Amino acid sequence: xxxxxxxxxxxxxxxxxxxxxxxxxxxxxxxxxxxxxxxxxxxxxxxxxxxxxxxxxxxxxxxxxxxxxxxxxxxxxxxxxxxxxxxxxxxxxxxxxxxxxxxxxxxxxxxxxxxxxxxxxxxxxxxxxxxxxxxxxxxxxxxxxxxxxxxxxxxxxxxxxxxxxxxxxxxxxxxxxxxxxxxxxxxxxxxxxxxxxxxxxxxxxxxxxxxxxxxxxxxxxxxxxxxxxxxxxxxxxxxxxxxxxxxxxxxxxxxxxxxxxxxxxxxxxxxxxxxxxxxxxxxxxxxxxxxxxxxxxxxxxxxxxxxxxxxxxxxxxxxxxxxxxxxxxxx
Amino acid sequence: xxxxxxxxxxxxxxxxxxxxxxxxxxxxxxxxxxxxxxxxxxxxxxxxxxxxxxxxxxxxxxxxxxxxxxxxxxxxxxxxxxxxxxxxxxxxxxxxxxxxxxxxxxxxxxxxxxxxxxxxxxxxxxxxxxxxxxxxxxxxxxxxxxxxxxxxxxxxxxxxxxxxxxxxxxxxxxxxxxxxxxxxxxxxxxxxxxxxxxxxxxxxxxxxxxxxxxxxxxxxxxxxxxxxxxxxxxxxxxxxxxxxxxxxxxxx
Numbered sequence: 001x002x003x004x005x006x007x008x009x010x011x012x013x014x015x016x017x018x019x020x021x022x023x024x025x026x027x028x029x030x031x032x033x034x035x036x037x038x039x040x041x042x043x044x045x046x047x048x049x050x051x052x053x054x055x056x057x058x059x060x061x062x063x064x065x066x067x068x069x070x071x072x073x074x075x076x077x078x079x080x081x082x083x084x085x086x087x088x089x090x091x092x093x094x095x096x097x098x099x100x101x102x103x104x105x106x107x108x109x110x111x112x113x114x115x116x117x118x119x120x121x122x123x124x125x126x127x128x129x130x131x132x133x134x135x136x137x138x139x140x141x142x143x144x145x146x147x148x149x150x151x152x153x154x155x156x157x158x159x160x161x162x163x164x165x166x167x168x169x170x171x172x173x174x175x176x177x178x179x180x181x182x183x184x185x186x187x188x189x190x191x192x193x194x195x196x197x198x199x200x201x202x203x204x205x206x207x208x209x210x211x212x213x214x215x216x217x218x219x220x221x222x223x224x225x226x227x228x229x230x231x232x233x234x235x236x237x238x239x240x241x242x243x244x245x246x247x248x249x250x251x252x253x254x255x256x257x258x259x260x261x262x263x264x265x266x267x268x269x270x271x272x273x274x275x276x277x278x279x280x281x282x283x284x285x286x287x288x289x290x291x292x293x294x295x296x297x298x299x300x301x302x303x304x305x306x307x308x309x310x311x312x313x314x315x316x317x318x319x320x321x322x323x324x325x326x327x328x329x330x331x
Numbered sequence: 332x333x334x335x336x337x338x339x340x341x342x343x344x345x346x347x348x349x350x351x352x353x354x355x356x357x358x359x360x361x362x363x364x365x366x367x368x369x370x371x372x373x374x375x376x377x378x379x380x381x382x383x384x385x386x387x388x389x390x391x392x393x394x395x396x397x398x399x400x401x402x403x404x405x406x407x408x409x410x411x412x413x414x415x416x417x418x419x420x421x422x423x424x425x426x427x428x429x430x431x432x433x434x435x436x437x438x439x440x441x442x443x444x445x446x447x448x449x450x451x452x453x454x455x456x457x458x459x460x461x462x463x464x465x466x467x468x469x470x471x472x473x474x475x476x477x478x479x480x481x482x483x484x485x486x487x488x489x490x491x492x493x494x495x496x497x498x499x500x501x502x503x504x505x506x507x508x509x510x511x512x513x514x515x516x517x518x519x520x521x522x523x524x525x526x527x528x529x530x531x532x533x534x535x536x537x538x539x540x541x542x543x544x545x546x547x548x549x550x551x552x553x554x555x556x557x558x559x560x561x562x563x564x565x566x567x568x569x570x571x572x573x574x575x576x577x578x579x580x581x582x583x
Binding site for chain 1: 387389408409410413414418419421425426427428429430434437438439441442443446447448449450451452453454455457496499500
């Protein structure tokens with residue numbers, strides 16, 4: 001339990017550091033961090049499915065997309081959501097994404113493993129197809145440009161103010177999802193990840209648990225979308241495309257699936273690498289690709305798994321007889 | 332079983348299951364009264380585990396009925412059958428390997444409670460749940476290993492924990508699928524003692540290859556052969572049955 005307390009403390013220190021340091025840097029870093037934090041909400045929602053429930057979803061961009069398009073369409077067509085009604089857009093964004101997840105979930109939750117992956121991929125591509133083809137609503141390939149951020153007492157056009165808004169949403173999302181995964185409901189999701197059949201025999205309606213988790217993850221994806229629309233200032237099919245879903249999944253894996261904050265670290269690293277490297281070398285995508293491959297090959301537990309690995313190595317060299325503790329036990 | 336007013340805990344009526352042309356289980360009829368201990372024996376491939384999967388709802392049956400405490404549960408999903416008071420263990424240990432012993436038991440206790448849907452409160456704040464888990468672990472002498480991840484337990488320990496988890500939901504009938512599978516003879520007699528100490532009001536249906544376990548724990552045996560009940564009766568009758576010896580010794 002003390003180990004858990006240390007981890008929580010480390011996260012609090014890291015969050016405080018971000019809140020203190022980032023606003024005092026240049027606008028490039030502020031914008032970059034804002035983007036990464038908004039996207040992190042989506043990554044954490046992917047982690048609730050992948051890391052805690054064992055559902056590898058490849059279609060989460062759809063929920064970000066539906067939240068982002070809703071925000072953009074309301075803002076440009078109806079001038080809605082640019083004042084205090086921004087908070088209503090947040091609620092609508094979460095709800096519409098949750099409803100979409102509820103529909104998609106009916107189709108996807110029946111499958112598991114690689115089949116779940118393929119169904120979510122296909123559904124995600126349907127959402128992308130709509131965004132790309134439904135010109136009159138979504139602006140097709142060009143997307144929708146937002147002409148300004150909301151203003152309500154505070155002016156979100158100001159980068160630092162907007163950063164703190166996104167940071168606030170991010171922290172609240174982290175707290176909510178942390179509570180979720182440690183709750184009785186969240187622990188049952190872990191049980192389903194480990195052995196679904198046993199959970200059924202123990203009296204759990206595993207389908208319902210997975211379905212609810214899928215809807216909740218969709219809702220958080222919608223929230224990420226609302227924030228993303230105002231962060232980027234443009235919403236286009238690129239936000240809904242497969243690559244965005246893959247990014248979210250890989251960031252979660254890079255940081256360490258089943259840790260929540262791992263996905264945030266993954267998002268910060270990938271956003272950072274992408275922005276800095278792309279200004280330095282034309283072959284930056286290879287670097288990013290290699291980072292992913294190396295992580296999956298040599299750090300299957302992600303960056304968050306490193307302290308555990310070091311500890312294991314220490315016990316290994318310390319006590320030779322503990323070797324069997326480290327070897328994977330096949331049952 | 333004369334004019335007994337009590338309902339059977341479990342009643343199978345002509346239960347059958349075919350996989351394509353293969354009749355895995357064929358017209359099995361069996362009754363287990365509350366507190367009764369019965370065994371199903373039979374050679375490998377006789378359909379024993381398939382029968383358990385039909386009773387617990389993991390597989391749909393082709394025909395026949397499963398009655399649990401007087402209710403027809405033939406079409407029910409597994410989790411609803413569990414809610415009526417049925418529990419089972421698996422032949423191949425199926426615990427949650429990466430969770431601790433305590434977490435395994437907590438999940439098992441929580442299975443039939445409304446609180447499993449609570450998502451705004453930490454699990455660790457449910458004191459009563461933890462107290463119950465500690466109680467179960469203490470009785471099974473697992474308390475000292477409560478924080479060990481299950482994958483690091485020995486095979487024998489995992490087999491015992493499998494039963495502890497089966498008991499966590501306070502079932503009235505427990506289905507044991509080869510509880511002594513893969514155990515050494517020492518561990519096997521531990522298991523017999525463990526099973527013999529279970530509450531007498533608990534009905535048990537046992538599948539087992541280890542005849543010591545079968546004869547020590549149960550008093551009524553059904554012999555399954557090619558999916559059909561070949562013979563059923565008190566253990567002494569089965570022990571001396573020629574047909575049974577033929578199947579097992581292959582002198583047919």
